[in-house]
Amino acid sequence: MADLETRELEYFVAVAEELHFGHAAARLAIAQPALSKAVRRLENRLEVKLLERSSRSVRLTPAGEALLEHGRHALNAIGAAAEKTRRAPDRQSHLRLVIKPGGDANLLSAILAAYAGRPEARQVDIVFGGATDRADYVRDGRADLGLLYVPFDDMTGLDHETLQVEGRVAILPPDHRLASQTAVTLADLTREALPRWKGVRWTGVPETEGGPEVADLAEALQMIRLGRTIAVLPNSLAQPLQPDLVYRPVTDAPHNELVLAWSQDDRRRLVASFVTAAVDAARAAGTT
Structure with a gap:
């Protein structure tokens, strides 16, 4: 062998x-x-x-x-x-949280405030990841926790708690055939070209054509403006709205979840404390 x-x-x-x-x-x-x-x-x-x-x-x-x-x-x-070997000396002194810029559904400030109020709170460093690699940050130890989206992110090897459940929205150029509708369905999107997110094989909608490969939301929005693709995203990731594009709810799309994830092998108290604070903050905000 x-x-x-x-x-x-x-x-x-x-x-x-x-x-x-x-x-x-x-x-x-x-x-x-x-x-x-x-x-x-x-x-x-x-x-x-x-x-x-x-x-x-x-x-x-x-x-x-x-x-x-x-x-x-x-x-x-x-x-x-x-x-983890490199970080061994300071793994009990502070936490690293990886997020996508704008990918916190406006919960981050409340989560950090809730955690800061706990007597065992430690410093929290915010690490910005890309559109598709945040789960890898948690798996390989570059971050202790991550704000991820299920089912878009690969949760292999991770535990998680759900912070928010939300629907999805289709982002369209204004001259698209569906732009005149107030809402769309998955059947409406069949055979549409959706972007292929770099590092992710699933477009988010079954039975759609593969569109241009994009690395992040900015690239996807530019391709939508050019009429090369449309996109289907969680509501919170579609913010802020772009005035030159059209947003329509996808009424029958499966809901997705914003989750706080950590390694299945990580049983540290400071991680558990942060998770508890995050769930409490999300519950207070009415998102769970």
Whole structure:
């Protein structure tokens, strides 16, 4: 049985996520031919084809899909071990909370105030993550807790408490065929091109076409303005409203949850205390 090295996994995961050798090589800061050879060597050692290559595209095989999933978890575990070792001296002195800018549903101030009022409160550092990587911050130890959205974020390895349950809204250009309606349904959105969020395979609506890849909300809004896509987001993430775009509730979309998440292995009292304060603050705000 072939052994895998961390670097090999990093190389493969980069290619699998980018589905483009040039982009992956730039991300890894290595030469593209060297990256291509490394992936070929990995396939030879595993005796399985991981990628389908053509002059125009790169696609994952079923074996590649499996290695991407397990490879991500392996790299996260390695990163978590290193980060927790580095942070061992101060893990009891303060907390790190990762959030997406604007992704707190206006609850953050109340949560911090509720926690500050507890006798065991510690300093809370706010860490800003991207649209799709906040769960990784919690899993690998860069943050102790995170404000995440279910079912959009991957909750593997995490425990959580729900702070808010909300519906979803479709964001449309003003000349879109659905813009004249007061509300839309999932059936209305069938075959619409929704953005592919970098690092996330699900668009949020079943049976829709894959639209342009975007890294964050700002990119998605620009693509909507250009008529290249529409987006379906939790109500709170659609704020603040853009005056040149149209917002319509998706009446039959499953509700999503804003949750406070932490590692399943983290049983520290200061984490439990923060979770309790956050749930109390959300309940006082009437969001749970």
